[in-house]
Amino acid sequence: MEYDGDFAEAGSRNRLRGTPVQYPCGKAMAKKRNGKAKKNIWKRRSKPGDAPGTLVVDPNASPTLIRVIGFGGSDIIEKEIKDLQELRSLIATTPRLWVDIVGLGSDATLREIASLLQLHPLAMEDVVNVYQRAKVEDFDHTLFVIARMIDGNDAGLTEQLSFFLKSNVLVTFQERHGDCWDPLRQRIRQRRGKVAEADLDYLLYSMIDAVIDSYFPVIEHIVEQVDALEADIIEEVRNEQMHRIHELRGQLLAVRRAIRPHREMVNELVRDTIPSIRPETRVHLRDCYDHVIQVIDTVDTYRELTSDLRDFYLSSVSNSMNEVMKLLTIISTIFIPLSFIAGVYGMNFSDESPWNMPELKWEYGYIFSLALMGLVASVLLVYFRRRRWI
Amino acid sequence: MEYDGDFAEAGSRNRLRGTPVQYPCGKAMAKKRNGKAKKNIWKRRSKPGDAPGTLVVDPNASPTLIRVIGFGGSDIIEKEIKDLQELRSLIATTPRLWVDIVGLGSDATLREIASLLQLHPLAMEDVVNVYQRAKVEDFDHTLFVIARMIDGNDAGLTEQLSFFLKSNVLVTFQERHGDCWDPLRQRIRQRRGKVAEADLDYLLYSMIDAVIDSYFPVIEHIVEQVDALEADIIEEVRNEQMHRIHELRGQLLAVRRAIRPHREMVNELVRDTIPSIRPETRVHLRDCYDHVIQVIDTVDTYRELTSDLRDFYLSSVSNSMNEVMKLLTIISTIFIPLSFIAGVYGMNFSDESPWNMPELKWEYGYIFSLALMGLVASVLLVYFRRRRWI
Amino acid sequence: MEYDGDFAEAGSRNRLRGTPVQYPCGKAMAKKRNGKAKKNIWKRRSKPGDAPGTLVVDPNASPTLIRVIGFGGSDIIEKEIKDLQELRSLIATTPRLWVDIVGLGSDATLREIASLLQLHPLAMEDVVNVYQRAKVEDFDHTLFVIARMIDGNDAGLTEQLSFFLKSNVLVTFQERHGDCWDPLRQRIRQRRGKVAEADLDYLLYSMIDAVIDSYFPVIEHIVEQVDALEADIIEEVRNEQMHRIHELRGQLLAVRRAIRPHREMVNELVRDTIPSIRPETRVHLRDCYDHVIQVIDTVDTYRELTSDLRDFYLSSVSNSMNEVMKLLTIISTIFIPLSFIAGVYGMNFSDESPWNMPELKWEYGYIFSLALMGLVASVLLVYFRRRRWI
Amino acid sequence: MEYDGDFAEAGSRNRLRGTPVQYPCGKAMAKKRNGKAKKNIWKRRSKPGDAPGTLVVDPNASPTLIRVIGFGGSDIIEKEIKDLQELRSLIATTPRLWVDIVGLGSDATLREIASLLQLHPLAMEDVVNVYQRAKVEDFDHTLFVIARMIDGNDAGLTEQLSFFLKSNVLVTFQERHGDCWDPLRQRIRQRRGKVAEADLDYLLYSMIDAVIDSYFPVIEHIVEQVDALEADIIEEVRNEQMHRIHELRGQLLAVRRAIRPHREMVNELVRDTIPSIRPETRVHLRDCYDHVIQVIDTVDTYRELTSDLRDFYLSSVSNSMNEVMKLLTIISTIFIPLSFIAGVYGMNFSDESPWNMPELKWEYGYIFSLALMGLVASVLLVYFRRRRWI
């Protein structure tokens, strides 16, 4: 088996990986996955020393689209907004309005929205710098929340979602098209469930809940892979397994890094210091908090488990190697003295002197030599067996 | 010894494992153990975006049975309930009623019970999603508790138990038939002990105490195995021992993960913020808290001990391997120069030239060559002995 | 050196261990050490579901003896109690009474004592289940303390001591005969020191202090062994040293597990929430707290140090093995080409063809071949030396 | 590949390292980097026992230059100060004055400044001892802040920046020329942005923000290198990679050590106990706090990731080595028995006895011997293949 080929053996690895996880948020998410955007490392587009609150838009971001859903009154309004004046009048007339802004690429539009809705410049800076940790901030009359939705196909890839909640408007900013909220939209349209009736803080809770829930299938998928890998290692040790362990550990690390700040975030929403969240919604957020804890708990347990698994793998590899080396060395060790005997009787000492190699002239000299070799081999074999080496 | 066969050698492993633990809750528990349900990973049946509080029942769950024990009045009522109207009237007339619901498979029945007893939808969602961590929640007049009972035969398998305590009713939900509470039932029936006399919070405490106590035999069993394994490793190092260490560490991790949330859970019950728990019951819960700490403490200590044991094992394996390799290499090293000498005198240089291999023509040439070999071997042996390699 | 024999070489290990620690509490303690009771794992004699507070006595425990020391009045009363009525009258008449109960084997006697002194059933359950962690509990007018005394000859073995302090009576329960308190008894008898004069809380403090002090010689003994082992490893690496490291780490773990709960226990006594402890005694307990911290600190430092030591040992073993393997492999590597040359000139090509092995017919062919061998060996030696392998 | 040459192979390493990070604070910073000042270890110039507050200037420090920017009034004053009297009058007349002191080498000047501005001696001692951790101290009416700016070209090198904020004066001390604040200066000059209008606490915040931001490109650079290294290790294992991992871990450790105290520092500024910081500035500082957390979070994640990477590397090296050794040993093992057979038929037993080596006289003896060798080789090959060793 060649080393260089280990990681190229996609076949055997794919067998382990099985089919891709059935991601509940579906095709949209899968489609928008960008093969190159692999790491969530903060890249600040504004330069050190720039005025805080400077809005520097990523030139590669998707163009901005605005969709609104107005509800709570007699009609459900659902439309795409082109002209911000229309948005202004909707805000004035609709009891509850969800402004869903997708794509952070249109500099001017974003500025206009910010000024129309009076969103704090520092918050807007965080909205377009899409590498924030999950957090809650309360600017006077506006609740600002950041959450990160995980990509079902790549545990290392998350999408930043920003929320502004103020009186009758909930604004959401998404990096890319496709989200987890279609069931929510459906329920609003059909005036079904509490989402359609309750205040906007309940809608906010429902969205965050959906985001947290998006972690579960990813975790489950990793967990299944770890379990499959463990069974695989116990069955037979192979080189590429270490690569898989490393990969899975990296994924768990990425998930933990993404989910961990949500604990503080949700916890802050549960505490009764934020006026925009009503007590009856807090009960639900507490449930959401339990889910966050559950994800973190599972990730931590599985980090530890993969660490144990790695130790087990390494020990198994070492055992396996030891077996090989031991057997081969034993074979060599047995034959080396035998070859030596053969070598002795291959010496060309002159047969004129009676002292020189008399065995060669014995009638049964050859048989004697073979017997000697057999004896040496047997003694060694018995000794090795006694030492339990074979 | 073949590598592939290590883990198949069930015989030697079973010797270590000894007989299965004598699980105090007995046969019922052992029977309901499902060979496939191995991991406690949360699988959410509801989809992200579903309305919170949606009751999605596991299609494989057992059908729901309702048994009640009413006591505290002149009669002890114990029966199985088929018609929920009967339950309603029992609630109205019995001083203290324990409603024991076993099996979470009957969708309609569960809904009816929830509505009859006014159980919070979010709590009911947790009841049927049987992968919750232990926790306490206090919904207005209802105390909601989740605990996890461990399976005596598989440290990785736990069963979720949910409790609702409201005025004169204690509702318990169990995943499967068979539990640890038969002694409690017996005491109620025989009007013996405090359980039969005190309020329902004492019954709740007694149940939680029994659940916590169910961890002790499991821990003891693991501890015994670790100690046996340690003695075994000290006696003789074998390949499959690493597998055992890995297995035991996995079990300890599983137990820790299951028990740890109970600390906060019991601690919350001990604090005097929950009105349903009377101060005299708190004293007992404090005792229960000590037991939780003791389990966690033992698990942590034994995680650390197995970690040390693993290091010791690896070092022993390495020492053992080194001994083998060293001896074998020494044998080779001694014979290689000897074979070389034999090889030299096996060369066919023409004996016409007096300069060519005169030793061959010496009278004692052969003896000289053997003496030379003996000398080389002795020098090497003495040198190796001096270096303390043999 | 044989592997199997490593741990049997008691001689060299005992040299390391030196003489057994001079345990200050003396012979009694050493005597009561039970060779089989090796681990402090909690074994609950009561079954899950049993009524809390059930007193299930260990059938192997020693029978119960009661000794009292009454003091503070004009006379010092010291006697063994057979009849509990006598104890009742002593309680009524003696200003300060220490009731020392040794051995937890007499079911009936323990029940009578508990009822006579009104000890809480949960506390009594802890008293007979001798695997409790150190703790303090305050039941109304009774202070209940559990501490663990370490055995000077086996760091893994501790004895549970339980204390009840109520108005004029201090009750102590010991598992076995022999304790650390003879100096205290002596001082009371001779009316010497504060113990004889001050209230019973000072006596309680003095007892706890003696228990904590019992850890010091044990720790010192372990520390000396670690230091000796370190020096030994630096001098020469041997296989059995890893076993020693493992053993010492296990001892440190056992001591830490035993001592750690004392920190909280003593700390709780220092805080001014417990009415039975007078402020002037708190000053002394603070000193006791310092000692607990010191033990924990030393144990933690030495756990870390042994961890470093293990790494150093493994690296030394590996270096030592590498040296051996390298030298042996070098010897082989030098002789293999030489043997090859000898082999070539040992080939039997017909000397009829002038192209076949003309060297054999050269006058100085043999000397040429030896020179060739010498050259090859020299080149290899020079090369290895350059690479600094030899 | 030679070991000694690994670290000299600058070429391959540089390929990994890529081009130096584009450090936003630019050339000045790069220029002032001192090749020898590599470690941030505290070297106290004052001796133990010296009076606290003793100003002992580093003899190698740059001479002190004073530049002021006065703003907030009708004119923007920007000049270099030679005479401290001029500074005194500027303080009296300018609404907001930024006194920027660069270079800590002029003993007398520093003393004069300290006395003129009434800076606390202990604070001044910290200013010239440039190995302080980031911190905040509030001396009566003066806010004293220390921050550390990281060098974009050497993660191990940081520069201490000290700030004093008192009523209308902000004093900054820099170790060397070149800083991150040119954009700030530009905005003040052009009366652009909040910096030019708001109070000095906003300017202080802007400076700290720029310092924190200086960590991002450094982190990003390290992160890119770790990712590149990971890809490189997966592709092919080479010796020098371990050196790179070690180097990167060292850099991450250095960054963490430098940034970590900033968390407490900024957090203290956010809390409302410091009167010099106005509430509206606190909102911005909260944003700054998020950035600090983000840096620490990334560093911690990448420390863990490099730790995993190291394990993966070591396992890969070991696998790679095992493959080599196994193949080579297998070759030897196959040929050793064959050579033995050849050796046997090379023995010189006298052909006079019919018992001596009759095979030699067989017609097909040679072919028989070759066949025997082929058979032995085949059996071994089949066996090795079965064991999956080849």
Added chain:
Amino acid sequence: MEYDGDFAEAGSRNRLRGTPVQYPCGKAMAKKRNGKAKKNIWKRRSKPGDAPGTLVVDPNASPTLIRVIGFGGSDIIEKEIKDLQELRSLIATTPRLWVDIVGLGSDATLREIASLLQLHPLAMEDVVNVYQRAKVEDFDHTLFVIARMIDGNDAGLTEQLSFFLKSNVLVTFQERHGDCWDPLRQRIRQRRGKVAEADLDYLLYSMIDAVIDSYFPVIEHIVEQVDALEADIIEEVRNEQMHRIHELRGQLLAVRRAIRPHREMVNELVRDTIPSIRPETRVHLRDCYDHVIQVIDTVDTYRELTSDLRDFYLSSVSNSMNEVMKLLTIISTIFIPLSFIAGVYGMNFSDESPWNMPELKWEYGYIFSLALMGLVASVLLVYFRRRRWI
């Protein structure tokens, strides 16, 4: 290179260690270093069960000397006290008195001092048991402080310093002659600086500050050694380096253990609960606290760094060894098939049969055999090169 000799090669190790650290407290400290008193393990001279506060003096301690410095009045009094009556009168008459007691060997004198100055027996017990951790205790009107000064020449050796501060007297107890306070004495004598003017709490602060500062040169020395060792390992791997790493880690552990309790100690002094410390002194103590944190921080960072360094060392050793083994094994592997070919043509099959070894009779048989060998060697070499093994 011989293994046994590694640690004896003092020469190369000393080269690394360089010259001993220039310890600022100078010769006195160096002189009093006792080669045997190596570990700071608590040895309690009093036995468990002894009355608390029992003064058991170490029989090997130096005899007690008393020196006083009285100041604050018109004259500076500095003398050695022989008669304690003289001390009593000095206390009564001197505004500020520093009683410096050196050597803890004179039982009677210490008792007299304790009774004269009314020092608490528990505190005095701590003074003579010189293995205390740094701490603060406040007995009514006496502030009791313990600190540990580090020995500049042996990081594992510290000296306990005890302080009592009560109204106009500061008592210090030192284990041995020689301390860090000569500059303080000088300043008092010359009535220079705040020490000579301020209250005794400032003198106490100055002393503690000097003690903390005594750690810096020791840390710097260790840090330099770690850095030198790192450079050395990168340059060339040698066996004794692991010993050095182990040694340095042990030193860092010892320093951390000594310094860590100072954090709590100084922190307690900074808090405003201790009446004997004036607010203006607290500002200075805060500075002192920063220094403690800095020492701990550096020690922790360097513990982590040496841990990384150890991993790097082990990996380098392993790489280096692998290189050796690989090359040597390759040489063997190439020659073994060649020797086999030579062996085949050395067989003595009868040349009567035309089937027996016809090659021997070929005209170019020898050249053919050499060519065959050359071919085999080339194929192997090419193959190894392809696999990048050579």
